[in-house]
Amino acid sequence: MKSENGQKNLLSSGLGWILGVPLFLILVLPGFALVLSAGLSRVWAAFLDPAFLEAAALSLTSSMLALVLILLSGTPLAWWLARSPSGLSRGIEMILDLPIILPPAVVGIGLLQAFGRSGIMGEFLAAVGLNLPFSFMAVVMAQVVIAAPFYLRSATVAFRNADRDLEDVAKTLGHSPVQIFFRVVLPLCRRGLMAGALLAWARALGEFGATLLFAGNMPGVTQTLPLAIFSTLERDVHLAIAMSLLLLALALLLLALLRRFEKDPAGGNR
């Protein structure tokens, strides 16, 4: 194989192929295997299984709620991170990225230590009658913590790259900061914001470790699809595969949408 300018590259040596192909296979084979191993009739039956429907409904409602919370609170926070002239915002931006790198189990323990009964907020929460751990809200909170950094990153970059001249022009045309934010900045940054929201939602859907530790694995209360896959695997492989297929289909859909939005991350700035 020759590159465009006719020079030999790494791939043409054969060594590149030998080294590269195994990774390619290990990346795509699991997905193929899932599709191939799923007997159509048994998967269909699994889709109608109450355990499946319960977990799927819980996953969708909790991740959607998490996404709404992330958008509502994350958008103004990302705006501040992008536009604050103080050095403080840069430091905070770094800290907020932490859950991306941190093992989810560590996030789960951290959530317990913060909001658990013996956690630092425990007494306060007990006083107002809130018991967060091992509840539906705990599922949502775990997803918010794990997924929000993906939205924050994407939104901060979008806000930072938005054309300031256009905001200045909107000011000279007599518009208030709030009007400018909604009529100029948000539309200009929509691609970056959408891409971030999709990534965050995908991450929330797949959340496992932090949820398991902070919210537990109770069917119908805190058992989301990933947890249900973990629990069903021993009992009913086909049910676990059906659940996995749903998540795979959602992931492919999100990936297709992401590609559309990520072509031009700053969004519409030409």
Next chain:
Amino acid sequence: MNCWEVQIECLKGDFHLQVELSGGLRPMALIGANGSGKSTILRGVLGLETLKRAFVRVGDHILHDSKKSCCVPVEDRNLAYLPQGLGLFPHMNVAENILFADRSNTLTLADLMDGEHSTTVENLKIKPLLHRRPEELSAGECQKVALARVMIQKPQLVLLDEPASALDILARREVREVLSEQLSDLGIPSILVTHDFRDVRDLAADIAYLKEGKVEKVGSADGFPGSEGDEFLNEFFAQP
């Protein structure tokens, strides 16, 4: 009386800008090397820059007087700003871009099509473009749309910051032609930052030459006083 007068002092790190300028209906071109303070002056007049001291008057309106601690906010100054790329909003079509300048928020597409503002749109020959996005327009058409927006805004002063600098040479000529035809008809004074002598010539603009934050010379384009010996001015006027 002059249409506008500007006294600005601004400190940015090592850079110290201190200028006094005034002008009539004739456009004023600010020229000078990069970092001489041209854009800072425009942004200062617009109210987008933090200034140490300033007096800005446009028409009868005092927009900034640091002695009396009076500083009109940007959105209430009613000045038009055409930055690099002309400041058209890419997510709005031409009509929406123009109507965005309507402070009362009462004008509609119908007013542009056949109402009181249809002559603006017709004179600029942009009626067929009203539903297009800026990305589908030529440079000259974009300039016309930006000017139509200025006409709806009815500002007291138009500030242009190298509006055509990002364009190729043919597109620049198109923009320059539109500007020189329309800007004088507007009857609104203007200040523009430019690196192109042809802008100055075609707009019959006065020139203010800035050097290191000071106004070095002011004059009209013909026989700009004492350009000999100054490398920047020699190069500027040597352009075809």
